[in-house]
Amino acid sequence: MKRFLGAALLLGACATTLYADEGRIPIYQQTTISQPGYYLVTRDFTAPAGSHGIVVQASNVVVDLNGHTVTTTDAFRNGVEISDGSSNITIRNGRLTGGLAGVHYYSFTTPSRIFVDSVDITNTSADGISFQGVLLLDVRNSNLHATHGIVGFGTAGGEGVVRIVNTTIKQTDGPAIWATVMKTVELRNNVISETTSGWAGIVVSGSTAYASLPSVIEGNTVTLCNRGIDVQGTNMTVLIKNNVIINNREVGIALATDDNTVVGNNISRNASHGVTIQGNRNLIDANQIDANGVAGTVYGIYFQNNNAIYRNNILRGNRTAATGGTNGNTNGGGNIS
DSSP: OHHHHHHHHHHHHHHHHHHHHHTEEEEOSSEEEOSOEEEEEOSOEEEOTTOOSEEEOSSSEEEEOTTOEEEEOOTTSOSEEEOTTOOSEEEEEEEEEESSOSEEEEOSSOOEEEEEEEEEEEOOSSEEEEEESEEEEEEESOEEESSEEEEEEOOTTSOEEEEEESOEEESOSSOSEEEESEEEEEEESOEEEOOOTTOOSEEEEOOSSSOOOOEEEESOEEESSSSSEEEESSSOOEEEESOEEESOSSOSEEEOSSSOEEESOEEESOSSOSEEEOSSSOEEESOEEESOOSSSSOEEEEESSSOOEEESOBOOSOSSEEEEESSOOEEEEOOBO
16 A cells, blocks of 8 residues: 555656656647736637637747637637737647737836747738747748738838748638738748739738848749739849749739849739839749730739849740830840740
């Protein structure tokens, strides 16, 4: 009997030590987190009316959904609400459904770092992920089927960074990705489709208040949107590389900023121009830009200024001609039309 009791006490001590080492704090219902730590959802739950699913009011927090679903029934509350002043927040490995937004952070005063990994966000009435005032938003390996996709602003000074990798965003009644007033944007290997209401698949813009760093949009597939990729604003310089931009309802890629490079993309079967260029010193190199245009005057590349360079592109089968618009751009050779 003593031997059994000793073993039981030892087992209990080991279990307590294991829990303390892992530091995992269980969540099984609507919860407000007010201390740093690793929080583990232990079952599916639904937040009551008038409540967010999980409220984070501390920094250095991991919310591990642990394969479970958090449902928000109130159309004016969010799945995970991150309070002003909270930073270094990770949401991972599960599902957020219903509510206004899946993940929401909004601040004019305190920049935050937010990480979303392997999360499915569905059936929100507004955004999948909504942000205002981020130094870094990092989204990976996730799936969004929301009214809007990932939408928001950097900091007031324009220092924000948005990184979205290996994520699928589809059937949005608005932009799939809209990141504005940013220092830099990195969008790699995402699948974006079926935006409605005249919205582009990807919209990015820089800040007038802060000199942007080079951004990268690479390896994405954008289809059945309005414009495919729309680069706007001030100080936004982007490498747009090896994307598939097909069957969109308007322009494939629209450039309204300076010093962008568009290389190695498949820009085909879009309803309007393959590429439009309004900014200065843009390079269009080694792209397949063909079969664009269903009505009106449509070109493979439409120039709205006169100092771009285009070379080594396939420019066949576009509705009106290979190129058009302002004269004086440089044909660097190797184009096939």
